[in-house]
Amino acid sequence: MKKIALLIVFIASYFSVLSQTEITENEIKDHIEFLILDKNGGRFPGEKGAKRVVKYIKKEFKTMGLQPLSKNYKQHFKAQLRVDKGIEEKPEVTTCNVIGFIEGHDPVLKNEYIVLGAHYDHLGLGGPSSKSDKRGVVYHGADDNASGTAALLEIAEKLASKKETLKRSIIFIAFGAEEQGLLGSKYFVENPLIPISKIKLMINMDMVGRLNAKKHVYMGGAGTFPDGVSFMTTLGKSLGFNPIVHAGSVGGSDHVSFYKAGISVLGIHTGGHPQYHTPEDTLELINLEGEKQVCEYIFQTILNKASSADTIQFINQD
Numbered sequence: 001m002k003k004i005a006l007l008i009v010f011i012a013s014y015f016s017v018l019s020q021t022e023i024t025e026n027e028i029k030d031h032i033e034f035l036i037l038d039k040n041g042g043r044f045p046g047e048k049g050a051k052r053v054v055k056y057i058k059k060e061f062k063t064m065g066l067q068p069l070s071k072n073y074k075q076h077f078k079a080q081l082r083v084d085k086g087i088e089e090k091p092e093v094t095t096c097n098v099i100g101f102i103e104g105h106d107p108v109l110k111n112e113y114i115v116l117g118a119h120y121d122h123l124g125l126g127g128p129s130s131k132s133d134k135r136g137v138v139y140h141g142a143d144d145n146a147s148g149t150a151a152l153l154e155i156a157e158k159l160a161s162k163k164e165t166l167k168r169s170i171i172f173i174a175f176g177a178e179e180q181g182l183l184g185s186k187y188f189v190e191n192p193l194i195p196i197s198k199i200k201l202m203i204n205m206d207m208v209g210r211l212n213a214k215k216h217v218y219m220g221g222a223g224t225f226p227d228g229v230s231f232m233t234t235l236g237k238s239l240g241f242n243p244i245v246h247a248g249s250v251g252g253s254d255h256v257s258f259y260k261a262g263i264s265v266l267g268i269h270t271g272g273h274p275q276y277h278t279p280e281d282t283l284e285l286i287n288l289e290g291e292k293q294v295c296e297y298i299f300q301t302i303l304n305k306a307s308s309a310d311t312i313q314f315i316n317q318d
Contacts, residue, residue: 021161023154023295025288031150032209032283035120036140043141044124045079045177046093055118057098057149057174064157066100066172069193073098077187079177082128087215095176097122099193102160103305106167113194114306115154115171115202117185117254117299118148119178123277129179132278142283144180147209149174153229158299159306161218168200168306175254178206185254189261199263200312201225201305203298204255207269207276215241217297218269221255223247223317225264226310232266232301239297248317264314266301271296 009260034040034056041049058073075097080090098120104110122141123130130139140146156172171194175184189196211217217236222228222245229245236243250256255265270290277282305312 021158023158023292023299025292027154028291028295029283029286029288031153032146032286035146035149035168036283037061038138042124042139043120043122044076045081045095045121045180047124047235048196049096050121050176054096054098054174057120057153060153061098061100061156061172061245064160066102066156066160069099069101069171069280073100075099075191075193077176077184077191079180079183082180083166084128095177097188098174099171099188100156101169101171102163102166104166104169105164106309109167109181110169111198111310112168113171113199114168114302115173115258116151116152116205116302117173117175118205119145119175119184119254120149121176121179121184123179125127126279130277132280134279136280139277139279140282142281142286143209143254144275144281145178145206145209146162147207147291148205151205151208151291151298154295155302159302162303165303166306167309170302170306171199178242182254182257182260186259189257196261196263199258201264201266202255202258203266203268203302204253205268205298206253207272208294209270209286210273210290211270211287211294215290216271217241217245217257217294218244218253218271220246220249221259221265221317224250224259224266224315225312226315228264228266231304235300236297239293239300241293241297250317262314268294268298275289
């Protein structure tokens with residue numbers, strides 16, 4: 001009986017570890033549920049809710065074994081907030097990016113980096129960027145961009161379990177103040193914690209939680225690195241997607257900051273919807289199974305590019 005009991009404990013432990021390193025719908029849901037809590041106040045820069053979210057992301061990075069690139073995983077910066085038309089004075093707050101990394105194992109290629117990013121901030125209680133007249137209510141931002149932040153955490157966890165296979169290093173960044181004008185990514189590019197020339201590819205996830213029935217995954221910038229369009233198309237189809245892959249169409253999220261610095265980029269999303277920038281962007285509308293599949297797509301992309309010695313060079317798409 002003792003041997004059977006020990007065997008049961010071993011099997012339970014094995015599957016517990018396995019579930020922690022695999023991308024799961026339950027973990028995606030748990031992350032989103034925390035991020036959109038009313039007490040987090042719509043994750044507005046400089047406010048208590050955003051600081052609580054930063055603490056959560058930092059704890060997750062540390063738990064999965066990511067190394068800090070800066071002190072305490074945080075890169076602080078000043079963010080000038082958007083205001084309604086007619087108001088001249090723009091308030092300034094302190095917020096931060098949350099950054100961790102996995103070092104590659106190749107003696108040469110470990111000095112090259114792939115960045116995976118997603119912004120964690122949202123619109124607070126409404127304001128100049130909202131598409132609704134409602135003010136004083138929580139804008140949950142389940143898709144924009146709790147979905148991307150949850151994906152960042154899930155993909156980082158799975159890549160951390162495969163670190164022995166990685167030649168290149170991978171940096172994971174949860175950006176602050178994207179909704180205020182891509183401020184977190186701009187700050188990182190202007191104040192990089194590693195030589196900016198060593199970043200070979202930046203993949204950004206912004207609104208990846210609403211995969212439709214046709215399994216469309218949209219991406220821009222695939223032509224900014226060699227064979228990017230064919231690679232993303234072939235990989236996507238092999239995973240059951242109908243990817244909409246653009247060589248250019250770099251778009252308007254945090255990857256733009258990297259593209260302007262001459263870095264290859266890929267901006268990924270699952271499409272717009274009527275709840276964009278309204279209080280109605282909630283968890284009930286997230287396609288959890290679809291987001292898990294999108295996470296696997298992005299995981300496979302990074303695993304391939306980080307485990308290969310193929311040259312990644314910037315190709316301008318302007």
